[in-house]
Structures are given as structure tokens and as C-alpha cells.
Amino acid sequence: MGMDQVGGHQRSPFDSVRAMAHDDRSDGPWPTLEPTELDLDEWRRSLLARLELLTPSQREAVEHISGPMLVLAGPGSGKTRVMTHRIAYLVAHGVPAWQIVALTFTNKAADELKHRIHQLVPGADVWAGTFHRFCGRLLRRYANLVGLDESFTIYDRDDQKRLLKESVRLAGVELFHYTEDQIGQVIGHVKNRSFDPQQALEELGDPLSALAARVYPVYARRMIECNAVDFDDMLIHVARLLAEQPDLRRTLDARMRYLLVDEYQDTNSVQYAIVRALSVDHPNLVVTGDPDQSIYGWRGADITNILEFERDFPRAKVVRLEQNFRSTQRILAVADQLIANNQRRRHKALLTSNPEGSPVRLTHYPDHRDEAEQVAEHIAQRIAAGDRRANDFAIFYRVNSLSRSFEMALRKRSIPYQVVQGFEFFERREVKDVLSYLSLLINPRNDIAFERVVNSPARGIGKTTVEKLRQHAADQRLPLLDVARSATTIPRLAARSAKLAQKFAQLIDSLSLKVHQSVEEILGLVLSESGLREALENTDATEGEDRLANIDELLNAAREFDEAFVDREGESPLESFLEQAVLASDVDALETETERVTLMTLHAAKGLEFPSVFIVAIEDNILPHARAKSDEAQLEEERRLLFVGITRAREELHLSRAHYRTQRGSVTPTAPSEFLLELPRESMECLDLGVDGHFRLRGRTQRARGDEDFHGGVDGEGFHVDRQAWDAYDGVDELPEDWDRQRSDETVVTTDDDAVDFDPDSWDSSAPSGAASVGRGPASSNSTPQRPVRSKVAPSLVAGKLQTAAQMAGEEGEAKKADPESFRFKQLVLHPEYGTGTIVALSGSGAKRVATVKFVSHGEKTFRLAFSPLTPIG
DNA sequence: TACCTGGGTTTTTTT
DNA sequence: AACCCAGGTA
Numbered sequence: 001m002g003m004d005q006v007g008g009h010q011r012s013p014f015d016s017v018r019a020m021a022h023d024d025r026s027d028g029p030w031p032t033l034e035p036t037e038l039d040l041d042e043w044r045r046s047l048l049a050r051l052e053l054l055t056p057s058q059r060e061a062v063e064h065i066s067g068p069m070l071v072l073a074g075p076g077s078g079k080t081r082v083m084t085h086r087i088a089y090l091v092a093h094g095v096p097a098w099q100i101v102a103l104t105f106t107n108k109a110a111d112e113l114k115h116r117i118h119q120l121v122p123g124a125d126v127w128a129g130t131f132h133r134f135c136g137r138l139l140r141r142y143a144n145l146v147g148l149d150e151s152f153t154i155y156d157r158d159d160q161k162r163l164l165k166e167s168v169r170l171a172g173v174e175l176f177h178y179t180e181d182q183i184g185q186v187i188g189h190v191k192n193r194s195f196d197p198q199q200a201l202e203e204l205g206d207p208l209s210a211l212a213a214r215v216y217p218v219y220a221r222r223m224i225e226c227n228a229v230d231f232d233d234m235l236i237h238v239a240r241l242l243a244e245q246p247d248l249r250r251t252l253d254a255r256m257r258y259l260l261v262d263e264y265q266d267t268n269s270v271q272y273a274i275v276r277a278l279s280v281d282h283p284n285l286v287v288t289g290d291p292d293q294s295i296y297g298w299r300g301a302d303i304t305n306i307l308e309f310e311r312d313f314p315r316a317k318v319v320r321l322e323q324n325f326r327s328t329q330r331i332l333a334v335a336d337q338l339i340a341n342n343q344r345r346r347h348k349a350l351l352t353s354n355p356e357g358s359p360v361r362l363t364h365y366p367d368h369r370d371e372a373e374q375v376a377e378h379i380a381q382r383i384a385a386g387d388r389r390a391n392d393f394a395i396f397y398r399v400n401s402l403s404r405s406f407e408m409a410l411r412k413r414s415i416p417y418q419v420v421q422g423f424e425f426f427e428r429r430e431v432k433d434v435l436s437y438l439s440l441l442i443n444p445r446n447d448i449a450f451e452r453v454v455n456s457p458a459r460g461i462g463k464t465t466v467e468k469l470r471q472h473a474a475d476q477r478l479p480l481l482d483v484a485r486s487a488t489t490i491p492r493l494a495a496r497s498a499k500l501a502q503k504f505a506q507l508i509d510s511l512s513l514k515v516h517q518s519v520e521e522i523l524g525l526v527l528s529e530s531g532l533r534e535a536l537e538n539t540d541a542t543e544g545e546d547r548l549a550n551i552d553e554l555l556n557a558a559r560e561f562d563e564a565f566v567d568r569e570g571e572s573p574l575e576s577f578l579e580q581a582v583l584a585s586d587v588d589a590l591e592t593e594t595e596r597v598t599l600m601t602l603h604a605a606k607g608l609e610f611p612s613v614f615i616v617a618i619e620d621n622i623l624p625h626a627r628a629k630s631d632e633a634q635l636e637e638e639r640r641l642l643f644v645g646i647t648r649a650r651e652e653l654h655l656s657r658a659h660y661r662t663q664r665g666s667v668t669p670t671a672p673s674e675f676l677l678e679l680p681r682e683s684m685e686c687l688d689l690g691v692d693g694h695f696r697l698r699g700r701t702q703r704a705r706g707d708e709d710f711h712g713g714v715d716g717e718g719f720h721v722d723r724q725a726w727d728a729y730d731g732v733d734e735l736p737e738d739w740d741r742q743r744s745d746e747t748v749v750t751t752d753d754d755a756v757d758f759d760p761d762s763w764d765s766s767a768p769s770g771a772a773s774v775g776r777g778p779a780s781s782n783s784t785p786q787r788p789v790r791s792k793v794a795p796s797l798v799a800g801k802l803q804t805a806a807q808m809a810g811e812e813g814e815a816k817k818a819d820p821e822s823f824r825f826k827q828l829v830l831h832p833e834y835g836t837g838t839i840v841a842l843s844g845s846g847a848k849r850v851a852t853v854k855f856v857s858h859g860e861k862t863f864r865l866a867f868s869p870l871t872p873i874g
Numbered sequence: 875t876a877c878c879t880g881g882g883t884t885t886t887t888t889t
Numbered sequence: 890a891a892c893c894c895a896g897g898t899a
Contacts, residue, residue: 105888105889106888106889107889130889131889132889133889157888231888231889232889234889235889295887296887296888296889298886298887298888299887299888299889398886398887399885399886399887400885400886400887401884401885401886401890404890458875458876460875462875462876463875582889583889601886601887601888602887603886603887603888604887604888622886625885625886625887626886627885627886628886628887637887641887662890663885663890664883664884664885664890664891665890665891666890
């Protein structure tokens with residue numbers, strides 16, 4: 001659930017829960033089509049009229065009734081429209097709505113789909129939901145077939161981690177140099193790819209997997225004992241059911257006769273197994289997707305599912321939606337060039353009849369702060385000028401942690417914004433504690449919840465007591481709550497502790513009698529009876545207040561949930577509430593109507609669109625993320641991620657990067673993302689604001705980290721730049737040659753037009769040219785300055801053929817800078833910010849040559865000479 | 875038992 | 890910079 005703010009004031013993060021509660025009516029597993037009061041003929045006529053508005057290929061997809069179909073839908077090609085219209089078309093042709101199931105990945109997408117279906121086919125209760133909800137529903141019904149009780153709990157990541165930790169202990173495996181997290185990762189990896197994780201782990205066979213293979217069965221057993229599932233289990237159980245129970249499979253296949261799967265490129269093999277099993281007798285399976293937008297490989301999404309759909313279903317119809325209705329020509333040109341760099345891909349056209357639009361802007365800011373400030377400033381000005389509203393803008397980034405500076409900059413200007421998924425509301429401790437109480441009421445076997453709340457608030461049941469309870473529970477194979485209830489019979493447990501444990505059990509028991517009351521009532525009872533509220537009220541000042549505010553928020557959500565709750569088959573509202581709380585995601589909370597700037601990760605941006613989009617921090621190790629550069633497949637996924645971001649933009653696209661970025665508390669120089677080199681310059685306008693601020697930052701770094709510890713050399717440890725990208729990039733970096741001498745505010749703009757104005761005299765043609773000579777390999781021992789040197793480009797040499805920065809880089813020249821080796825002990829030097837000083841210490845060579853300078857008025861500082869703005873005097 | 879402090883670790887993306 | 894955990898202390 002995202003934190004949602006307006007100028008710093010928190011808004012309810014529960015909108016999605018609310019929305020879902022409202023929609024719950026249509027969320028039933030197999031709803032029937034209610035006879036509408038509409039004039040059917042009239043409705044059919046209007047539908048036909050609507051079909052006239054579609055493109056031929058859209059129409060072809062819409063009018064497909066039975067049999068498998070693959071819809072390859074490029075970005076902005078009207079995919080959702082096709083899906084909804086097809087559903088309407090099916091209904092118009094007499095298909096009962098309850099036979100239609102549409103599966104999506106996010107609740108947001110599902111809600112959108114439902115909404116639009118309702119508009120198109122009033123009264124048709126088509127089942128639309130996420131894979132997880134769908135499986136959750138099935139699993140509640142068939143829980144007993146997999147050893148669960150229908151009141152099972154869905155464990156979130158935190159719960160899951162706790163159970164895993166316990167399982168590692170229980171399995172008695174020696175972790176050696178591995179960590180629990182690693183074990184968890186391996187298990188998670190396997191569960192995303194197979195519905196027989198045990199076997200898959202054994203097949204992997206490496207030492208870590210072997211360990212995981214010993215932990216996994218314990219984990220799986222504990223899950224069942226706790227009457228719980230994790231996210232993956234929800235899918236896995238259903239996949240297994242379908243595989244192992246032919247009768248059930250047949251029944252469900254017949255029932256869900258028309259299956260639609262959105263974002264098919266993001267399905268993993270478990271989801272594939274489910275979809276496949278439901279499309280055997282009635283293979284009316286329609287999948288839509290775009291291989292170029294596959295960005296969930298890391299969680300097992302298997303792009304071959306979509307690439308090989310036709311092999312799976314040889315008779316499948318394939319429809320391509322290639323016309324883009326969203327973006328300008330220039331934006332699409334950028335997207336198209338970029339994605340063309342992926343090797344593992346089928347060519348796909350991106351066509352549009354939209355206007356050319358304004359150039360895509362690429363800006364290099366000095367540091368992250370400038371980036372944030374100027375983005376915010378741009379937005380502020382556009383809003384002030386009245387040509388845009390706040391909700392026209394979105395800022396996308398690769399990792400959540402990058403949102404901070406933008407939040408600050410926006411807040412400073414009182415621009416309302418929303419962060420989609422800042423941090424999880426439901427994962428905050430106090431909220432999670434309350435939810436754990438609730439969960440324990442419904443599922444008394446939920447040991448994780450028990451452990452979580454047994455001493456929260458403190459009631460004297462400490463570690464030792466819990467350990468003994470746990471021990472006993474493990475011996476007797478009983479849930480902790482049961483053990484606590486009869487704690488006095490446990491040998492070696494102090495009488496006082498046993499009493500307290502018993503008292504706790506009684507508390508839970510008495511609360512669980514109220515389980516069928518409204519969520520708000522139970523919540524209130526839990527808060528007062530457990531002493532939680534009191535404890536929070538007694539904790540001091542700010543923190544306690546925040547927590548109380550969160551609790552109040554939870555109460556609000558409960559109330560609103562109650563109001564919207566529709567009783568279905570005697571299901572308890574509480575159970576429903578809890579399920580929604582875990583499955584609610586952050587993207588769901590997105591508000592598109594209200595006037596706010598939207599901040600989110602590139603992943604979350606999928607499926608959305610905005611008139612004006614900023615994609616920030618397009619830097620090496622961030623946009624191809626440092627952990628995603630190891631192999632080509634991952635790199636291509638990163639490229640697709642940028643592609644997804646770019647194609648969200650309707651009219652304006654701003655790409656940016658900062659020369660210096662603060663991450664994890666330290667300032668490091670950055671290299672531009674290699675993807676930037678792949679973009680077509682003729683559709684762009686590039687602007688480099690230089691490294692002004694660099695000196696200031698350098699100073700800060702020195703102060704923060706001490707002398708010898710300066711961090712950030714190109715060859716320094718912990719900072720790996722792709723030298724070639726850097727150098728190649730420098731060809732278009734356009735800083736004046738003497739950039740290090742002037743703290744210029746001057747900016748340099750390159751467009752194709754500027755190329756004509758190039759002054760060959762300012763280009764040092766004697767410098768080596770060509771990428772090979774620019775890149776300084778380890779072998780080069782000459783005295784070339786190691787600082788990535790800025791230089792002017794010689795675009796006129798290749799006029800008319802300019803394509804990408806990478807190509808231009810081949811034509812670059814170099815400028816000179818003081819050679820690090822030329823500095824001497826006691827040398828007088830000049831620093832643009834600190835003034836004059838004397839070198840008092842020198843060490844290292846090349847890029848690592850470091851000098852300590854004693855300044856007249858700023859004390860001692862240490863510099864890497866290759867990168868420093870120091871100039872020798874005399 | 876609870877709180878405090880220091881040290882070590884961390885963030886890729888999410889249902 | 891922010892968070893979590895361990896270990897020490899009240």
C-alpha cells in the first residue's frame with residue numbers, strides 16, 4: 001500500500017481496499033449474468049456501432065469467439081479496449097458471462113477491466129481479477145484437498161521470512177557461509193518456476209540448493225501446520241490440484257470456458273500450468289501481451305510462454321496490434337531504437353499517426369539534488385502557467401529509494417504528489433501486530449501470528465517462555481495457541497510464565513467468539529482487550545502518535561470495508577478483510593483522477609500512461625541495475641524496463657541523469673547508462689548542466705569520509721564504470737575543455753541543428769579518435785589523464801548520418817587536463833572553491849594518485865588528482 | 875525483561 | 890542514511 005501524500009500530509013492509504021470492497025459484488029467466483037433491463041437489440045446496435053470505431057486488427061481480435069488467440073499488443077495499442085469489447089462481443093453472442101474469466105497481474109488492471117466491462121455490458125458479472133485472487137478463491141473452496149482449512153492465512157513476505165527462519169532451525173541444517181535469506185531466495189526462485197519445488201531444488205544440485213532442498217520440506221510442512229500459504233503457494237496449490245485431480249480440472253475447465261490472460265509475457269510456469277490446465281477441453285484461451293514489455297523475469301516470468309504460444313496451440317489465431325494511439329512520433333522513435341538493441345526479440349513495428357511532438361529531452365544534472373529540484377521546478381512552472389495539471393506528470397525511477405529527493409523537491413514547492421509504494425502500510429509494525437491478532441482469531445493455528453503478538457504489548461511472556469512453548473508445540477505437533485492454553489501442564493515451565501501464557505490464550509479465545517462481528521467492532525475489541533491501544537498511548541511523543549494515527553487509519557479502513565461488505569455465503573467479513581489487506585498492492589492505490597504528480601518505479605508504471613513523463617537516474621548500475629548486468633538476458637530485461645517507461649509518455653518525455661549521486665550515504669560519480677547511447681539523437685534534445693556542484697560535493701565527501709577514504713575513482717573499488725560507455729559518452733557530453741577551471745553555469749545544448757555550428761578549432765584533432773583509442777585499457781600506461789575528459793564533438797564530420805551517441809563517440813576528440821603525475825610535493829595549487837593551497841602529501845599513480853592539500857582558509861583536503869579540479873600554479 | 879548503543883548491512887524490481 | 894540485530898546495561 002502506498003504512502004500517499006499531499007504536500008506532506010498523509011492521506012488514507014486504504015483507497016484500494018475500499019475500492020475492492022465496493023467491487024466485491026462482482027468478485028464472486030462464478031457469478032451469473034443477471035437479466036439486464038436494457039433493450040437487448042438496442043444494446044447490440046450500440047455495440048456494433050462501437051465496433052465500427054476499431055481498427056481492422058482490433059476488430060479481428062474482438063470478433064474472435066472460440067479457439068485460442070494470441071494478441072500481440074504493442075504499447076498504447078488499445079489492448080484493454082480490445083479485451084473489453086471482445087467480452088461484450090461474446091456476451092452479445094450468447095456466451096454466459098459467468099463462463100468468462102479474465103486474469104490480470106495487478107488489482108489495478110483488474111479493477112480497470114471490471115469498470116470498463118460494466119460500462120460496456122451493464123450487469124454482466126464477468127470474473128476479473130488477479131491470478132492470486134483467482135487462486136485464493138479456488139483454494140478457499142478446495143482447501144481440504146491440499147491439506148488446508150478454508151480459513152487459511154496468506155503469509156506476506158515478513159511472515160514467510162519468519163517461518164523460513166524457524167524451518168531452517170527445525171531442519172537442523174548448518175548454514176555455513178550461506179544466509180537464511182539466500183535459502184529463501186532459492187526457494188522463492190524455484191517456487192516461481194515449478195509446482196514441484198522439492199524436485200526442482202534437488203535437480204539444481206548446487207550446494208545452496210541442496211541446503212534449500214533440506215529446508216524446503218520442513219517449510220512446506222510448517223506452512224500446512226500453520227494453515228497458511230505464501231503468495232507462491234496460492235498458485236502452486238492450484239496448479240497441483242489441476243494437475244492431480246482430473247475431475248476437478250474438467251469441471252473447472254468447463255466452467256471457465258472463456259479465459260483471458262492479460263500481460264501474458266509476464267506469466268511464470270506455474271501460472272502457465274494453471275492457464276493451460278483450464279484450456280484443455282475448452283481451449284478458448286485468449287492471451288494478450290507484448291514480449292518487449294516483459295519485465296518480471298526475475299520472479300520467474302517466462303517469456304517463452306508468449307513466444308511459443310503458437311507452438312502450444314498450433315491452431316491459434318495471432319493478431320498484432322501495432323498502431324500506437326498514445327505517444328508522439330518522437331517518443332516512439334526513441335522507444336523503437338532502444339528496443340531494437342535487444343537480440344532476443346521478434347521485430348515489431350511501432351506505428352502511429354500521432355503528431356511528431358516535441359523532442360525527447362535528455363538532461364545531465366550535476367547531482368541528484370539538482371535533478372530533483374529542476375524536475376520539480378519544471379513541473380511547478382508548467383502548472384503555474386496553466387498548461388498542465390499535476391496529474392499530467394509522472395516521475396519514474398528504477399529503485400524506490402530514488403523517490404526521496406523528488407518528494408522533497410515537490411513538497412518544497414507545495415506540489416501535491418503521490419508515491420506509489422513508498423513503504424508498505426500493512427507492513428508497519430503496529431499495523432502488522434493488529435492484523436496478526438485478527439488473523440489469529442480466524443486461524444488459531446497461525447503460529448507466526450501467535451509469536452508476533454504473544455508479547456506485544458509486553459505481558460511478561462519473554463523469549464525463554466516462548467522458546468519453551470515452541471519446544472513443546474514442536475514435540476506434540478500442536479499449534480502454539482493450543483500449547484499456551486494448557487501451558488500449566490508443560491514440564492520445566494515456570495508456574496508464573498505458564499499462567500501468563502494461559503491468560504493470553506484466554507484472551508484470544510474470548511476475542512475469537514466475536515469473529516463474525518463487523519471488522520471495525522472486532523478491531524476495536526482487539527485494541528482495547530489486548531492492551532495495544534493503551535500501550536501505544538503510553539509510549540512517548542511523536543512515535544506513539546504516528547502509530548496511533550496508523551491504527552486510526554486502520555479503523556477507518558475497517559469501517560469503510562464493513563459498509564461496503566456484501567455477505568456472500570456466510571463468509572466472515574474479517575476473513576475477507578484480511579485477505580484484501582495482504583493482497584492489496586501499491587499500484588492499486590494509484591489515484592489518476594486527483595491532481596497529484598505520480599512517483600513510482602518503472603515496474604509499477606506498466607499499463608499506465610501520462611501526458612508528461614520523467615524517467616530519472618538513467619545511470620550505469622542503476623538503470624541497467626548493478627545486479628542485472630551479469631548476463632545478456634538480464635540486460636535486455638533492463639532495456640525493456642526503460643522501454644516500458646518511455647512508452648508510458650503521451651506527449652512529453654524527459655530523461656535524466658546526474659553526474660554525481662548520493663547513495664547509501666556516500667557520494668559517487670556516475671556513468672551514463674549505456675542505454676542512453678542507443679537513443680536516436682535526431683528525435684532528442686540533449687542538455688548537459690555540467691558538474692557544477694561537483695566541487696561542493698567533493699568537499700562534502702572529504703568531510704564525511706576522512707582523508708584517505710575518498711571514494712569514487714573510476715578505477716576505485718566499489719565503483720565500476722563501464723569505461724567505454726563513459727568515454728563514448730563523453731563524446732557528446734559537451735563540457736567546455738576548461739570545464740574544470742570555470743564553475744560555469746553555462747550549459748551546452750546539442751541537437752542536430754547545433755551540429756552545424758560546430759567549430760572545428762575547438763576540437764583537438766590531434767587527439768586520438770575512435771572508440772578503441774579512447775577507451776583506456778589496463779595496458780595503457782601513458783600519461784593520459786584518467787579523469788573522463790570532456791570534449792567537443794565533431795558532428796559535422798558525419799553530418800546527416802548522426803544516429804546514436806555511440807556512433808558519434810567514434811568521432812570524438814579529447815581535451816587536455818593537468819597530468820596527475822605532474823603535481824609535486826609542496827606545489828602551489830588552485831582550487832575553484834577552496835582557493836590556493838599547498839600539496840602536503842602525495843601518493844599513488846594514475847587514477848589513484850592522491851594529493852593532500854593544505855588550503856589557506858579551508859584546512860586540509862584530499863583529492864584524487866585525476867578527477868580533481870586542482871590546477872598547479874607556477 | 876526492556877532499553878540503549880554500536881556495528882554491520884542494505885535495496886532491484888512485486889503478487 | 891536508515892534499519893536491524895546483538896550484546897551490554899539498568
